[in-house]
Amino acid sequence: MIQALFDGVLVGSVLSLGAIGLTLVMHILRFANFSHAELLTIGAYAALTFDAFFSVLAPPLAAGIGPLSMTLALIAAMVLAMGVTALSAIVIDRLIFRRLRQQAGPLTMVFASFGVALIVRNLISLGFGLHTQRYTDEIAFAVVVSTDPFLLVKPDQVVVLVLALSAMAALYLLLTRTTLGFALRAVAENPELAQVNGVSLPATVRLTWIIGGVLAAAAGVLFAIDSQLSPVMGRDLVLSLFAAAIVGGLGSVTGAMLGGMIVGLASSFALLVMPAGYKPAIPFLIILATLYIRPHGLFGEAR
Amino acid sequence: MTETAALLSVDGLVAGYRPGLPIVQDLSIRLDAGEIVTIIGPNGAGKSTVIKAIAGLVRIEAGRIRIGGQDMTGTRPDRLAQLGVAYVPQTANVFTTLTIGENLALAARRCQANAAERVIAMTDLFPVLAEKRSVRASGLSGGQRQLLAIAMALIAEPSVMLMDEPTAGLAPKAAEEVMTLVRQIAADGVGILLVEQNARLALRLSDRAYILADGRNQHEGPAATLLDDPLVGEIYLGGRRKGAA
Numbered sequence: 048m049i050q051a052l053f054d055g056v057l058v059g060s061v062l063s064l065g066a067i068g069l070t071l072v073m074h075i076l077r078f079a080n081f082s083h084a085e086l087l088t089i090g091a092y093a094a095l096t097f098d099a100f101f102s103v104l105a106p107p108l109a110a111g112i113g114p115l116s117m118t119l120a121l122i123a124a125m126v127l128a129m130g131v132t133a134l135s136a137i138v139i140d141r142l143i144f145r146r147l148r149q150q151a152g153p154l155t156m157v158f159a160s161f162g163v164a165l166i167v168r169n170l171i172s173l174g175f176g177l178h179t180q181r182y183t184d185e186i187a188f189a190v191v192v193s194t195d196p197f198l199l200v201k202p203d204q205v206v207v208l209v210l211a212l213s214a215m216a217a218l219y220l221l222l223t224r225t226t227l228g229f230a231l232r233a234v235a236e237n238p239e240l241a242q243v244n245g246v247s248l249p250a251t252v253r254l255t256w257i258i259g260g261v262l263a264a265a266a267g268v269l270f271a272i273d274s275q276l277s278p279v280m281g282r283d284l285v286l287s288l289f290a291a292a293i294v295g296g297l298g299s300v301t302g303a304m305l306g307g308m309i310v311g312l313a314s315s316f317a318l319l320v321m322p323a324g325y326k327p328a329i330p331f332l333i334i335l336a337t338l339y340i341r342p343h344g345l346f347g348e349a350r
Numbered sequence: 351m352t353e354t355a356a357l358l359s360v361d362g363l364v365a366g367y368r369p370g371l372p373i374v375q376d377l378s379i380r381l382d383a384g385e386i387v388t389i390i391g392p393n394g395a396g397k398s399t400v401i402k403a404i405a406g407l408v409r410i411e412a413g414r415i416r417i418g419g420q421d422m423t424g425t426r427p428d429r430l431a432q433l434g435v436a437y438v439p440q441t442a443n444v445f446t447t448l449t450i451g452e453n454l455a456l457a458a459r460r461c462q463a464n465a466a467e468r469v470i471a472m473t474d475l476f477p478v479l480a481e482k483r484s485v486r487a488s489g490l491s492g493g494q495r496q497l498l499a500i501a502m503a504l505i506a507e508p509s510v511m512l513m514d515e516p517t518a519g520l521a522p523k524a525a526e527e528v529m530t531l532v533r534q535i536a537a538d539g540v541g542i543l544l545v546e547q548n549a550r551l552a553l554r555l556s557d558r559a560y561i562l563a564d565g566r567n568q569h570e571g572p573a574a575t576l577l578d579d580p581l582v583g584e585i586y587l588g589g590r591r592k593g594a595a
Contacts, residue, residue, distance in 0.1 A: 226455050226456055226458075226459050226465075229445075229448060229452045229455060229456040230456060230459070232445070232447060232448060232452075233445050233448065233456055235447075236445050236446065236447050236448075237442055237445060239407055239427075239439070240439060240442060240443065240444075240445065241445075241456075242406075242407070242426070242427035242428045242431070243405055243406075243407070243427050243428075243430075243431050243436070243437040243439075244431060244456055244457045244459075244460070244502060245428050245431040245432050245457070245459055245460035245506070246428055246456070246459070247426070247428045248426075248428070
């Protein structure tokens with residue numbers, strides 16, 4: 048039970064990171080972006096590339112840190128991958144979504160996002176191959192933290208959890224303690240009023256993509272550290288991200304954090320009572336239950 | 351002798367929400383510092399569209415908007431806000447998901463260096479906002495929301511204030527308080543362009559007025575003259591022609 052709880056929180060924290068970006072984009076840019084999960088893939092593969100570069104250019108960085116399988120090279124690569132993913136998000140917006148925002152409705156943008164997802168997924172497959180990859184072939188042995196109840200934890204998982212929670216805390220502080228955060232929340236609520244109060248809409252849109260991209264890259268890398276990289280990891284995660292955003296309530300960052308945890312925990316606990324093959328159905332069930340019981344989610348506002 | 355440039359001048363404005371479907375047609379307005387000018391007219395005349403166009407929120411198809419003689423046509427709303435044009439919408443005029451303090455801090459971003467001082471100045475001016483600083487704006491009454499919206503507009507010390515029906519939905523006492531406040535703001539030298547459904551109340555408050563119908567100027571003149579004009583009274587102020595049954 049305690050093992051399922053830990054695993055659920057771990058997966059949930061990573062899902063929360065991805066869901067926060069998704070919910071921000073959905074609320075501020077007012078469309079369901081089905082290509083958001085591909086930003087996780089971009090981030091994960093960008094980190095793989097930079098990690099390889101650093102490992103060649105500065106071999107000392109490629110040594111493991113204590114009991115961790117991750118290296119300083121990977122941490123530096125993750126930081127650069129955040130930048131690359133944020134830039135990718137802005138470029139995709141410039142090339143596709145911005146034009147559609149000016150000329151078409153939200154439904155067109157949703158369809159376009161499916162197209163973007165396909166393009167990104169296939170470009171990554173072309174560049175990196177269809178096979179799964181890992182950041183390191185080092186085996187990180189799990190440590191028995193407790194025997195009764197039994198709890199097995201890999202040191203990497205602790206780092207993943209700490210990094211994910213730190214990123215969420217930083218974003219929460221940005222949104223609730225800075226005028227930049229107030230501006231983001233203001234644009235999400237009423238873009239016209241925000242503009243007449245001096246908030247630049249183009250700058251806010253850019254900032255939204257940057258935050259979404261940075262968090263998606265972090266989520267992608269942290270997910271791949273605990274699991275593995277695959278060109279279809281975005282496709283596999285998209286439903287869970289949407290479930291997290293919907294449970295939390297569209298537009299609510301706090302909701303996305305909690306939604307991610309709920310989806311992660313539900314998927315983890317489901318393994319205790321049903322075969323693993325049914326696990327992908329859990330986000331579906333969560334979305335259905337939320338839409339039936341509380342359509343605006345836990346923290347979303349009823350419209 | 352050259353004429354002094356108006357604080358705000360609108361010449362031959364054609365504007366609307368969709369290309370080729372203008373709501374405002376060939377409209378001209380002049381507003382000077384410290385002046386209160388009202389736009390009145392029937393529902394659908396395009397009154398709100400006029401001030402939204404001046405605030406940069408509606409697309410302008412033709413005409414010129416000048417602030418202090420400088421051409422500002424087509425300038426983005428956030429730039430106009432930074433250049434001293436404040437706009438108070440009729441509805442949804444505060445951010446209900448933000449606290450009062452956050453609303454004021456957001457509006458004060460335009461002030462840059464003295465943002466904190468301006469927030470304090472506004473809470474001193476409106477003590478009710480200071481008391482409820484950490485309350486979400488959704489928890490305010492209609493009158494308090496209007497005060498917050500005006501405070502957000504005033505915080506950057508604007509030269510032009512555009513107000514869309516500031517008394518709409520307010521109790522008579524609250525409406526009277528808002529109008530008193532409008533008078534005080536104008537007395538401090540701010541030019542106020544007002545759209546008001548309550549035409550009699552607005553004309554009593556204003557220096558001059560424009561009467562709009564079908565998106566065009568129909569009449570203009572000193573507010574007192576328009577208030578006493580029987581034709582204007584009959585058509586726009588709910589009056590009756592002498593001798594009518």
